[in-house]
Amino acid sequence: MLQIDQLDIYYGMIHALKEVSLEVHEGEIVSLIGANGAGKSTLLKTISGLIKPKKGDIQYLGSSIAGKPAQGIVKVGISHVPEGRRVFANMSVEENLELGAYLRKDREGIRQDFKKVYDLFPRLFERKKQLSGTLSGGEQQMLAIGRAIMAKPKLLLLDEPSMGLAPIIVKSIFEIIEEINKEGTTILLVEQNANIALSVANRAYVLETGHVVLSGAAQEVRESELVKEAYLGGH
Ligand SMILES: Nc1ncnc2c1ncn2[C@@H]1O[C@H](COP(=O)(O)OP(=O)(O)O)[C@@H](O)[C@H]1O
Ligand SMILES: [Mg+2]
Incomplete structure (x- = not known):
């Protein structure tokens, strides 16, 4: 579905991604793990058209999307849930979800997707008239994911959905991520x-200072010495 080939990204003198290659097959959950500053957000921003690559290619469903404008990338079915959630605080839950569908014209499909989002996240339904800025962190993360679903993505890019949330909330958000994948x-x-x-995840990649240092089936990556020592606290 997605094939990233030898991608290089610079911010001025900073070489943020170094010959990164990665693929995602239809139906998978692929995880990219790495410490703060490794280049994870840069990769997602490049896929979604917010950063233009100077070198390397991004193939999606058989054609190159590298350097396409962000709106065009949403239209072909890629939605990005950015780090830190970024909901529109002064708009209601419902208005935020409507914005997720702004490029669509199929009213009936949009109505069905509202139902889908509210079925996945009953807390959003209960709060649909509430201003988004007054939601808890976990609810804002649900809203950010819900808004991305309103674009009807084939491929969903999630940037650190667990960030800043209590373990019990993280657990419930990840159960919903698995459900979205199953659907x-x-x-x-x-x-x-x-x-x-x-x-x-089905498969995973480990990113360190812009390099992919390890990839494989999620179970293999989890059992590797590198990941056990550096990312799982020795477990
Ligand atoms: N807008 C920017 N301008 C300059 N440097 C940036 C910018 N965004 C990220 N960087 C740098 O690029 C590297 C990768 O950042 P990022 O992709 O945000 O990492 P991660 O998401 O893994 O924490 C870091 O060294 C970071 O400081
Ligand atoms: Mg990041």
């Missing part, structure tokens, strides 16, 4: 929380 959406997940990210 047919392919997922590329970026996380510093290696434990939870590896527990839901």
Whole structure:
């Protein structure tokens, strides 16, 4: 579905991604783990068209999307849930979800997806008229994911959905991520929380200072010495 080939990204003198290659097959959950500053968000921003690559290619469903504008990338079925959630605080839950569907014209499909989001996240339904800025952190993360689903993605990019949330909330959000995947959406997940990210993934990649240093089946990655020592606290 997605094939990233030898991608290089620079911010001025900073070489943030170094010959990164990665693939995601239809139906998978692929996790990309790495410490703060490894380049995880940069990779997702490049896939979703927020950063233009100078070198390397991104193939999606058989054609190159490298350097396409972000709106065009949403239209072909890739939605990005950014780090730190970024909901529109002064708009209601419902208005935020409507914004997720702004490029769509199929009213009936949009109505069905509202129902889908509210079924996945009953807490959002209960709070649909509430201003988003007054939601808890976990509810804002649910809303950010819900808004991305309103674009009807084939591929969902999630940037650190666990960040800043209590373990019990993280657990429930990850159960919903698995459910979204089972309902047919392919997922590329970026996380510093290696434990939870590896527990839901089919395959995983480890990124260190812009390099992919390890990849494989999630179970293999979890059992590697590198990951046990550096990312799972020796467990
Ligand atoms: N807008 C930017 N301008 C300059 N450097 C940046 C910018 N965004 C990220 N970086 C740098 O690029 C590297 C990778 O950052 P990032 O992709 O945010 O990492 P991660 O998401 O893994 O924490 C870091 O060294 C970071 O300081
Ligand atoms: Mg990041």
